[in-house]
Amino acid sequence: MASIVFTIALGRIAHYASLPAASDGLVMIPLEASGLEADSVLRDADTFAAVVAGTTTEQTTAGRKALTDVTVTVNDTDNRVDIDCADVTWTAPTGNPVGAVVICYDPDTTAGTDSDLVPLTKHDTVWTPDGNDFTLTVTDFARASSAA
Secondary structure (H helix, E strand, O other): OOOEEOHHHOOOHHHHHOOOOOOOEEEEEEEEOOOOOOHHHHOOOOOHHHHOOOOOOEOOOOOOEEOOOOEEEEEOOOOEEEEEOOOEEEOOOOOOOEEEEEEEEEOOOOOOOOOOOEEEEEEEEEEOOOOOOEEEOOOOOEEEEOOO
16 A cells, blocks of 8 residues: 555545556556655655656656556445556566655556656555566555545
8 A cells, every 4th residue: 555645645545546548557667676765755845857856766667568458447345446456567677776655647648758747656565676576565555535
């Protein structure tokens, strides 16, 4: 489950995850462990470009991954919406250690930029890409619930 939900995504994460447009999608982006800023700093970033505007940097060697099999399930019993996706596998990744991954909404997967990506959730993880396949198990990457 997410370490934080970015402020811009509060109340809209289920909509973004339902992928309502023709060429939109969700993307998982690894962040380097070194220089990773605190949640209190990152939470107010409104674009992925803003996430990496300070000391936080993308771990580009491993690469970004498009999320597949995204499901949005209304859970009336627990009064929430559960948002899930298939596990993500990097094949033979290398590069600097990863301290977190960010899931972003990409409104245009054909021509978007980092300034177009809306950061939804950040997930803390400890991973050193060493050339061996790595699978990040995802179980309900986010849940939206009411306070009442």
